[in-house]
Amino acid sequence: MTAMKAAVPLYQDLASRLAGLIRAGTFSAGDRLPSVRQASREHQVSITTVMEAYRSLEDQGIIEARPRSGYYIPPPVLDLSKLPTAAKHSTKPLVIAQTSIFQSVMDLAENRKVVPFAAAAPDESIIPSAKLASITNAVMRKFKSDALRYTPPMGRRELRIALSRRLLVAGIKAGPDELITTHGATEALxxxxxxxxxxxxxxxxxTPTYFGILHLIRDLGLRAIEVPVCARDGMVVDALEAALKKHRIAACVVQPNFQNPIGSVMSPESKKRLAKLSESHGFAIIEDDVYGELSHDGGRPSSIALYGGNVIHCGSISxxxxxxxxxxxxxxxxYQQEVKRLKTIQCPWNATLSELVVAEFLDAGGYDRHLRRIRQLYALQCARTxxxxxxxxxxxxxxxxxAGGFVLWIEMPAEFDSETFTVDAVAKGISLVPxxxxxxSGGLKNCxxxxxxxxxxxxxxxxxxxLGRLAGKF
Structure with missing residues (x-):
């Protein structure tokens, strides 16, 4: 007589069924699993059984727990062979040329008649419109006509206080009088x-970098030296150090956290090295940190300013x-006094109502709750795309x-022509950025x-x- 087969524990059976659904595509990378209570109702098992099943799946690496958020399908294991390679770069100073396709891309960026892959901006479903409207009404009642008056160059003190508190999460300890508010990060840069x-x-x-930075450099009559970016670790500091041995560099513009367009994060060690280089070679680090709050795993990377150096930190809520x-x-x-002088000349009056609303939202409007929601959305949208x-x-x-933000960088074979590809895509009602x-240097034509x-x-x-069909024709 054969021995009776041992019954499979209920939680293992549930874990097996859930794993099957994940493999079949019912749940994709970035998806949130049903809450423990919801899964208990759906599968008609106890809450304890669901928790044990979820723990089993977590132990196997099939799902991951996020504090105060729930259980999610993690992104696929990083396949280094599928990541973009570090860009080939010129080691000589460059004068940045005007690109003829730029204006056409910008004209389409916010055109919702096309699929807006060109616009690095949040969707209207992500903007907390109702909350902001409520805060705006409250601010108008509180400040009355003062909310519509000019604000001096330093910006509203209420906002500078709120920012001073917020920047602590990035390791920045700065009083409100050390901050100057601007019309977005572009004016700050x-x-x-x-x-x-x-x-x-x-x-x-x-290289690559956000094209707005390149236009500012060109229009100020400056020259550029390229420093490649690694898809995982950000700016290649070794390449910068090599350039410093040959050239006198006045400033280094860097996006250390969730770089646009690569999405990389510089390690603390690389940030520390960069800070030390700025001290020993006497150049300024201009830190563009507009994506710093948008980590997909919820952790906020530090500012380079945490490690010393001549750092100018720039950010925005855009x-x-x-x-x-x-x-x-x-x-x-x-550079406080010089920046204040330039701000007074360049654009002396700030957006008073906007600054008061943002200050209130940062202080008492549920900003952290909002961040948790949009981080999850961006992670999901990036994973699915x-x-x-x-x-x-x-x-x-x-x-x-x-690792954060919401842009993807695609690298095709060397013969690929991204400008022609962009024109073909627009003809199909799809915008993107070559x-x-x-x-x-005008390179990266295959990306x-x-x-x-x-x-x-x-x-x-x-x-x-x-787009995939179009790409297959090149």
Missing amino acids: LLALRATTKRGDLVAVE KTIAPGFRVGWILPGI RQAVIQHFPVSCRVNQP GTLFSP FRLSCGFAFGPRTLDAIAT
């Missing part, structure tokens, strides 16, 4: 470059709260796996950027499938 350079100076800049408020800031450090790109594009494509706009800031859905999937 412009002030930082004007305060630290003069026409003809050399500025170290990442990616986290609402781009239309045009609220940013600059922490000039040793990346998965669709891998599924529909030629196998030769490489795509980053960002890699040439992110390169000081392009897709934004995942807008809601993922059937329209997104159809657009990616279309």
Whole structure:
């Protein structure tokens, strides 16, 4: 007589069924699993059984727990062979040229008649419109006509106090009188470059980097030296150090946290090395940290300022709260007086109502709760978009796996022409940004950027499938 087969514990049976659903695609990378109570009702088992099943799946690495948030399907294991390679870069100073396709891309960036892969901006579903409207009404009742008056160059003290508290999470200890508010991060970067350079100076800049930085450098009559970016670890500090042995660099513009367009994060060791280089070689670090709050795992990376150096920290709420408020800031450090002088000349009056609303939202409007929600959304949208790109594009494509933010960088074979690809995509009702706009030397022609800031859905999937077919023709 054969021995009776031992009964499988109920929690193991549930874990096995859930794992099967995950493998079948019912739940995808970035998806949140049903809450313990909901799963208990759906599967008609006890809460204890669900918790044990979830713990079993977590132990196997199939799901992950996020504090105060629930259980999620983690992103796929990082496949280094699918990540974009570090860009080939020029080791000589460059004069940045005007790119003819730039204006066409910008004209389409916020055009919702096309699928807006070009716009690195939050979707309207991400902007907390109702909360902001409520705060705006409360601010008008409290401040009355004072909310509509000019605000001096330093900005509203209420906002500078709120920012001073908020920046502590990045390791920045600065009083409100050390901060100056700006019209978004672009004005902050412009002030930082004007305060630290003069026409003809050399500025170290990442490649690829946000094209707005390149335009500021060009329009100020500055030259650029390229420093490549690693898809995992950010700016390659070894390359910067090599450049410093040959050239006198006045400033280095860097996005250390969730770099646009690569999505990388510099390690604490790399940040410390960069800070020490700025001290020993006498250049300013201009830190563009607009994506710093948008970690996909909830951890806020530190500012380079934590490690010393001549750091000018720049930020804004455009990616986290609402781009239309045009609220940013600059922490000039040793350049405080010069930045204040330039701000007084360049744009002396700030957006008073916007600053008061943002100050209230940061202090008492549930900003941390809002961040938890949008971090999850961005992580999910990036994971789904990346998965669709891998599924529909030629196998030769490489795509980053960002640790935060909401942009994807796709690298195609060397013969690929991203500018022609962009024109073809627009003809199909899809906008994107060719890699040439992110390169000081006009390289990266075989790369392009897709934004995942807008809601993922059937329209997104159809657009990616279309792009994949177009890419296959090159």
